[in-house]
Amino acid sequence: MKKVTINSVALHAGVSKKTVSRVLNNEPNVSPETREKVLKVFKELDYTPNPIARGLARNRSFIIGCLYDNPSKSYITRVQSGALEACHKYGYNLLIHPCELRGGELIANIEQLLQTSRLDGLVLTPPFSDSQELVNFLKKKAIPYARVASALKDDDSISVRSNDEQGAFEITEHLIALGHQDIAFIKGHPDHSATELRFKGYKRALAEHQIAFQPRLVAEGNFSYHSGADSAKTILDLQPRPTAVFASNDYMAAAVLKLATQRQLRVPDELSIAGFDNAPIARHIWPGLTTIAQPVEEMTRMAVEQLIMAISEPQEHVFQTVLEAKLICRESTAARANAAN
């Protein structure tokens, strides 16, 4: 079976290959009849343009790279799914590139990626979307990029995030409404801007309800389950013990639940636990975790769509989008036991 190229189509349609190319790219200046004729031959010959040839001629790869370094598999899968949706819509493909922020190799690593893969653009997820160094490098190299879930000050680039501060505020307020005053907090990874925002939301809720912020109730995590387990130990050993824990993500919250259960602390009766992200684990354990749902797929889809637009028409203006996060109440939070009464 012979390969079908632009030449075979031109031959069959009795036009030049430039005309075929015009039809292919929806360019103007083709008579309706000619266009029809060429379109018909496309079908007859089952023709699909070769993206590699097109890429060489246009100096484009039609590939978007997705950078991530995140302990949460479910987060990564959601990111990929949103990115793929946008890519497929515009005939792009997605190349995944897990790598490490720390270690000083990042820029060299990305430089090599760009040289060998000739990506058309990059979608950055946390913590890369928060890296000023990386952003500066991409600007210098004039590589289009879009940032997901980042609060980095970088107004002239595409950015889609959700309202982390507000989400943290709402879930903390939910705990306060249940009568909790001693609410422990587990921070996320210091390289992620979400970490500081969620902390801010927590503190704002306390302040608005005239509850004193207690530094002793704050533990340092890094979003991994393991760090949650460490923080859980610190928090559950506190005297007096807090009546609620708000962990900056669900994995760390699950670690608190595991330790509480091991110690035969009843959740939520003796301890309320809240997470963040609405990861699958939040509903796979008992009691299910009260948490904040973020539209991760949607965020990534929008970011990649805008990125592809920016690649095609660089003069377009840049968007900064903030989506809503939503409180999901499950069984892990309940009214504070009236120990004091």
Next chain:
Amino acid sequence: MKKVTINSVALHAGVSKKTVSRVLNNEPNVSPETREKVLKVFKELDYTPNPIARGLARNRSFIIGCLYDNPSKSYITRVQSGALEACHKYGYNLLIHPCELRGGELIANIEQLLQTSRLDGLVLTPPFSDSQELVNFLKKKAIPYARVASALKDDDSISVRSNDEQGAFEITEHLIALGHQDIAFIKGHPDHSATELRFKGYKRALAEHQIAFQPRLVAEGNFSYHSGADSAKTILDLQPRPTAVFASNDYMAAAVLKLATQRQLRVPDELSIAGFDNAPIARHIWPGLTTIAQPVEEMTRMAVEQLIMAISEPQEHVFQTVLEAKLICRESTAARANAAN
């Protein structure tokens, strides 16, 4: 900054571009001095060959596609990680393509993928690695592929899997050794060959220990957490209730644990639970799940490496590899309570 191409290198080195090409591809018939000279210019100019141009000339994309349709995010991430490792080693990139086995669109979907992406090969994960229809299609189209975790009868293709039957045998024997006789079993998705193999291992262990197989103890799952929850209900409602449950994967086992906990059944004292896969959730819940660890990354890495070899040298012989699965004991299984004594 001017683009560095094979021509600039040839110019600088004072040779023809064909000679540069020879050095690039490690071809023979270049004098050591010439080779040295060219290699030096590579460094000076910081030259990297353009994979797109090379792809056009050689009719290659240097991209491997990875097909999956699996409810387990952690499985997918492990597959990707193994595949990426192999790809990067040989200068390939990985294109991920989640899609659905059912619905009749599969072949059309893959056909379009192949036409638009010009993949050099495909790595198939379950349930695609078990699809005779897909394998036949790829054979007809002469698209190189490698199968992961599949027991499909297809001896002339690359295949890497782990010993599911043996793993299931061992974990069932572990439960038997703890004194259990009434061991419920939750099956996986019928489209995966692992489902039947794990079931076989379970039955073989019963038989070897002279325990009668009881069909009433078998529930139909599909590897999803949700199906595990349904099966859990069926099993925990049985009269008399089994003293142990072996679920074909950890998500379904986690669902059994959740329901048992909700019903205040003590695990493992009143009910032992075992899973399969050693997914992260197995250690994120309390009690941690006894399970079987499979080398998923390793399997995929090997499959993709062999695939890339086959692409480069199609006349090479084909390997069928079976790796070992390993029993991991955690807290969810224990000696059967001596109710009868």
Next chain:
DNA sequence: CTGAAAGCGCTTACAG
């Protein structure tokens, strides 16, 4: 509205 020529950055097939 249409097309002939040149080029994208490589490799293949051939000649010397």
Next chain:
DNA sequence: CTGAAAGCGCTTACAG
């Protein structure tokens, strides 16, 4: 051991 020519399948820049 080395190179000039042609080609991979498209697009760009120009001419008519």
